[in-house]
Amino acid sequence: MAVCVAVIAKENYPLFIKTIPTDNELKFYYTVHTSLDVVEEKISSVGKNTNDMRELYLGLLYPTEDYKVYGYVTNTKVKFVIIMESSNTNLRDNEIRSMFRKLHGAYSDMLCNPFYTPGENITSRSFEEVVLAMMQQD
Amino acid sequence: MSRQSSRAPDPRKVNGELFTLTYGALVAQLLKDYEDDDEVNRQLEKMGYNIGVRLIEDFLARSNVSRCNDFRETADQIAKVAFKMYLGVTPVVSNWSAAGDEFSLLIENNPLTDFVELPDGHTDLNYSNLLCGALKGAMEMVQMEVDVKFVQDQLKGDNITELRLKFIRRLEDAVPAGED
Numbered sequence: 001m002a003v004c005v006a007v008i009a010k011e012n013y014p015l016f017i018k019t020i021p022t023d024n025e026l027k028f029y030y031t032v033h034t035s036l037d038v039v040e041e042k043i044s045s046v047g048k049n050t051n052d053m054r055e056l057y058l059g060l061l062y063p064t065e066d067y068k069v070y071g072y073v074t075n076t077k078v079k080f081v082i083i084m085e086s087s088n089t090n091l092r093d094n095e096i097r098s099m100f101r102k103l104h105g106a107y108s109d110m111l112c113n114p115f116y117t118p119g120e121n122i123t124s125r126s127f128e129e130v131v132l133a134m135m136q137q138d
Numbered sequence: 139m140s141r142q143s144s145r146a147p148d149p150r151k152v153n154g155e156l157f158t159l160t161y162g163a164l165v166a167q168l169l170k171d172y173e174d175d176d177e178v179n180r181q182l183e184k185m186g187y188n189i190g191v192r193l194i195e196d197f198l199a200r201s202n203v204s205r206c207n208d209f210r211e212t213a214d215q216i217a218k219v220a221f222k223m224y225l226g227v228t229p230v231v232s233n234w235s236a237a238g239d240e241f242s243l244l245i246e247n248n249p250l251t252d253f254v255e256l257p258d259g260h261t262d263l264n265y266s267n268l269l270c271g272a273l274k275g276a277m278e279m280v281q282m283e284v285d286v287k288f289v290q291d292q293l294k295g296d297n298i299t300e301l302r303l304k305f306i307r308r309l310e311d312a313v314p315a316g317e318d
Binding site for chain 1: 169256
């Protein structure tokens with residue numbers, strides 16, 4: 001079960017962060033913030049040689065004591081970060097990929113809303129529902 | 139979204155999503171310019187009216203329908219032929235009034251509102267008001283004055299989008315009201 005889902009804009013400011021209700025939400029925000037460095041490193045390194053082969057899914061960014069952080073970047077440099085509990089080791093790579101694909105789909109549907117300006121904070125209810133569904137499964 | 143078609147595409151046809159996005163951009167810009175929901179509704183209706191008075195000619199030329207004998211036939215033509223031709227959806231005609239001069243069009247998935255979510259604070263906005271204006275304009279050109287308004291709207295939380303058409307009177311004078 002995802003513990004935190006974050007959407008970060010091209011300029012590296014957060015568009016949307018949602019965590020499971022817990023006392024120490026700040027900890028997740030810090031984790032997402034620090035994971036941005038890893039994301040930048042990944043996209044800058046791979047971008048040099050095989051630009052067309054670069055995948056959107058970045059994979060496991062780094063594991064911490066209790067959590068695993070996964071990253072995904074779109075072609076418009078919008079980043080999705082998912083934090084999962086380490087206890088769910090039975091989660092396969094494909095499942096994480098499909099979660100990101102769902103997120104990307106929901107994000108692009110939300111972008112088609114004419115009342116949403118790209119770069120604004122995300123307040124769309126349908127996008128939030130997709131994220132909540134992801135955090136409540138398993 | 140993409141459909142493999144064996145015949146050459148009609149160069150005048152446009153992608154459905156492009157149409158939806160264009161209409162969305164139009165409404166968003168109107169909202170930014172006027173900032174008042176009622177004013178935007180009025181503008182959309184005016185624009186729809188202008189489209190309707192022109193579209194009816196295209197409709198009559200392309201669909202080859204004969205003169206309708208009563209209002210019920212008109213309703214069927216609107217729902218089954220016109221909506222299908224221009225929006226690709228077939229609304230259901232229902233809720234006829236006792237006198238037979240009012241009916242509802244129930245639209246399940248309005249192509250104009252794909253992906254749209256109304257922003258908070260704009261709950262009075264009739265997003266698809268262009269449709270109302272277009273129907274009014276088109277009907278006026280065939281000598282019928284009708285009043286069209288939204289009764290239910292999926293964007294506002296209802297299950298279905300419902301348009302109510304009320305026949306007001308037959309216009310004897312063929313010239314429509316002056317366009318302002």
